[in-house]
Amino acid sequence: MVVGVLALQGSFNEHIAALKRLGVKGVEVRKPEQLQNVSSLIIPGGESTTMAKLAELHNLFPALREFVQLGKPVWGTCAGLIFLANKATGQKTGGQELIGGLDCTVHRNFFGSQIQSFETELPIPQIVAKEGGPPSFRAVFIRAPAILDVGPDVEVLADIPLSAVENINSNNAIQKEEESSESEKKVIVAVKQGNLLATAFHPELTADTRWHSYFLKMVPEIGEGTSAIISTPTTDQSFIERSIIDFPIYQ
Numbered sequence: 001m002v003v004g005v006l007a008l009q010g011s012f013n014e015h016i017a018a019l020k021r022l023g024v025k026g027v028e029v030r031k032p033e034q035l036q037n038v039s040s041l042i043i044p045g046g047e048s049t050t051m052a053k054l055a056e057l058h059n060l061f062p063a064l065r066e067f068v069q070l071g072k073p074v075w076g077t078c079a080g081l082i083f084l085a086n087k088a089t090g091q092k093t094g095g096q097e098l099i100g101g102l103d104c105t106v107h108r109n110f111f112g113s114q115i116q117s118f119e120t121e122l123p124i125p126q127i128v129a130k131e132g133g134p135p136s137f138r139a140v141f142i143r144a145p146a147i148l149d150v151g152p153d154v155e156v157l158a159d160i161p162l163s164a165v166e167n168i169n170s171n172n173a174i175q176k177e178e179e180s181s182e183s184e185k186k187v188i189v190a191v192k193q194g195n196l197l198a199t200a201f202h203p204e205l206t207a208d209t210r211w212h213s214y215f216l217k218m219v220p221e222i223g224e225g226t227s228a229i230i231s232t233p234t235t236d237q238s239f240i241e242r243s244i245i246d247f248p249i250y251q
């Protein structure tokens with residue numbers, strides 16, 4: 001069993017490493033025909049405009065859309081979430097091509113620029129936490145998008161109160177879509193719609209493999225029957241101690 005990881009740009013190596021920690025082989029996908037050798041796909045974080053240009057160059061969009069429409073499991077993290085959205089705002093001039101399929105509107109850089117990147121603890125959704133582990137997970141947001149609205153078939157898995165983000169970025173210049181006086185206003189940062197999973201944060205940059213485990217359970221040939229690979233989060237201290245500054249700066 002292999003899981004495809006779109007390897008045009010961004011954190012594809014980190015996803016492959018996370019899969020390896022669960023005993024699953026991740027294979028790099030760069031060409032349309034390579035999608036025929038995988039039954040599921042992870043689209044990593046990175047820079048969605050660059051990734052879209054590379055995907056166009058390799059004529060990947062038709063094959064990626066077909067992959068999604070065939071109902072195969074696809075997980076988009078960060079830039080990958082933008083790729084999967086039906087609609088994106090805050091795009092560069094001229095916009096960018098999207099795969100689409102996920103009935104939502106995403107704001108590309110909702111939380112601000114690179115220096116407003118942050119980490120926070122979020123409650124782990126029930127369906128992801130089935131195997132146990134701590135009640136929260138470390139959510140790493142790097143120049144992150146957020147989901148502004150979702151269609152009726154989209155299940156919201158995680159959201160974040162804007163007040164928490166403002167506390168984290170004490171000198172913040174967060175560009176909010178709309179100012180709100182309600183301190184409990186939240187934005188959506190993780191969703192599921194049928195075969196599609198999307199997260200605005202980067203589980204592949206943490207030691208916690210529960211999001212990867214959850215995605216693997218969406219893959220029919222792994223499915224619910226393979227709890228053996230669903231282990232408790234890695235406690236490899238050297239990995240845990242890495243902070244987001246150890247990871248590449250996305251332009």
Ligand SMILES: NC(=O)CC[C@H](N)C(=O)O
Nearest residue numbers: 045046047048078079142
């Ligand atoms: N870490 C990320 O993937 C950042 C995504 C970035 N906001 C974009 O537009 O592509």
